[in-house]
Amino acid sequence: MKRKSSLGLAGILGLTLVLSACSGSNDNNNSSPSTSASSAPSASAQASETAVGQFPLKEQITLKGVAKRPPLAPSDFNEQPLIKELEKNTNVHIEWDTTVDTDFIAKRNLLLASGSLPDFFFPSQFNDIELLKYGKEGTIVPLNDLIDKHMPNLKAILDRRSDIKAYITAPDGNIYALPVGEEIGSGQQVIGSQPNFLYINQEWLDNLGLQMPTTIDEFTNVLKEFKTKDPNKNGKADEIPLTYIDNFWTGDIGYLFGAFGVPDKTYRPNNFTFLDHLNVDNGKVTVSAQQEGFKQAAAYLHNWFKDGLVDLDAFTHDYDTYFARGKTPDETIGAMIWWDKNDVAGPERGKHWVHVPPFKDMVVEFSNGGDGLDRNGPAITRDNKNPEITAAWLDQFYAPEMAAQARFGPIGVWFEKDASGKLVQKQIENPGEFRQSSAVSNGIGLLLTDMTDKVGYIEPRAQERIDDISKYYLPQMQKEKFPNIFFTEEELEVIERLKPDISDYINKMRAKWLLGGGVENDWDKFQKTLDKMGVQELLKVHQAGYDRYIAAQK
Incomplete structure (x- = not known):
């Protein structure tokens, strides 16, 4: 089972590199100024090469990530099989500082107040006020160019889903945090329309x-x-x-x-x-x-x-x-x-x-907010000396199989592949509680309705929930809600x-x-x-x- 998971991740990485190479490997503008000015293999040079297919890096780099973890997950994300495989295939090591979700915002705010910033937040969980505030003052960096040049998986999603791109773009035209979430259902029958x-x-x-x-x-x-x-x-x-x-x-x-x-x-x-x-x-x-x-x-x-x-x-x-x-x-x-x-x-x-x-x-x-998607995913900070590599590393989570495994659990643990190669959920006794230990984070990656031909991420209990909403709650549900607008x-x-x-x-x-x-x-x-x-x-x-x-x- 471990081999099966490894092959799944290797395939995802391979697809990412092919997509990246097709998206503009001859564009000299992909290099940072420091890359153009020096022939030495600086971190920026490695990042530029990575964007055209050079994972794993020739020399390992270490990034610092502050993460929200599911309540039953290991405190060290490097114990997670998916993270281990990702390090093996990218040669990017992450020093994790993880906190359970109920304490995450307080922990994040202390770091922001102290000025002791990680290289990235995973996710950021910034609300719109904070995204604009920290973006404007430069605490977090705009991601537009990084997405275009170093995140081919996410760029492909945004190219075909202009609604998501508009949703995550701030009024000043910048994207300060990555989109995350799962599209399950629609309208009043979206999975989160009635959370109670x-x-x-x-x-x-x-x-x-x-x-x-x-x-x-x-x-x-x-x-x-x-x-x-x-x-x-x-x-x-x-x-x-x-x-x-x-x-x-x-x-x-x-x-x-x-x-x-x-x-x-x-x-x-x-x-x-x-x-x-x-x-x-x-x-x-x-x-x-x-x-x-x-x-x-x-x-x-x-x-x-x-x-x-x-x-x-x-x-x-x-x-x-x-x-x-x-x-x-x-x-x-x-x-x-x-x-x-x-x-x-x-x-x-x-x-x-x-x-x-x-x-x-x-x-x-009728629950306020979006339809299963949020614009408060990972954010890269001003102290990050390797933003290109960080973006390329984060982009792995925007390949459908990787997003599914990160948000639910690895192949062999949560998923197995059916005869057509599609990911389907295994028989799991208590999936809600089990997910709290098997998932890396629900604050990374996108699972969209047009991905279900590749990833059967709509778990049986999710479909059951949508059915329950329709059967019990929809007839008396509010017709309007306050949307998650910018x-x-x-x-x-x-x-x-x-x-x-x-x-x-x-x-x-x-x-x-x-x-x-x-x-x-x-x-x-x-x-x-x-x-x-x-x-x-x-x-x-x-x-x-x-x-x-x-x-x-x-």
């Missing part, structure tokens, strides 16, 4: 003779029964009726605010603060926390906390603690909000966990000045009201504070950006 599935323990319902709840009040009664009637039959009062992760990209209780007509959307871990708490209704952009339904939801759900129906660790959970919640010797949770039930419950228990269909008259969120520099200055503090304030008050109540007494003061903080100016900017985006689609 509400699941319930069917075995517990059966043990207590309860029916599937169809309203928020019926769900409340079920949670109370789970709390008091010993549904796991162990004679202990150890049941946690509902668990979730507060203010997270998936698993957030804001989904249930939709039962009061106003879904509350949070995206803090990706630092997309400009998307927090936004809804769009008939073309009008609103902040959820200014709507009456938000107040009603906070007041109603506080009673769950007061009555002990909700896991108080929801405010401190990370991946590890949340996944462990469902795997205790005696099953102790009755309902959960998450992306995939098997991540938390495990595949065996997951068989008796089922969807709670949206309640009657509930508004289901604002103008002037608009981003307003967002940078106002949105982080406003989002923090909303998140703080939401947590206060859920845990301690008091939203009715605080509401008028809360609204006045939002106005003083500039929420109307912020909405004006978002509305202008949204209107411009819609006009451009016509």
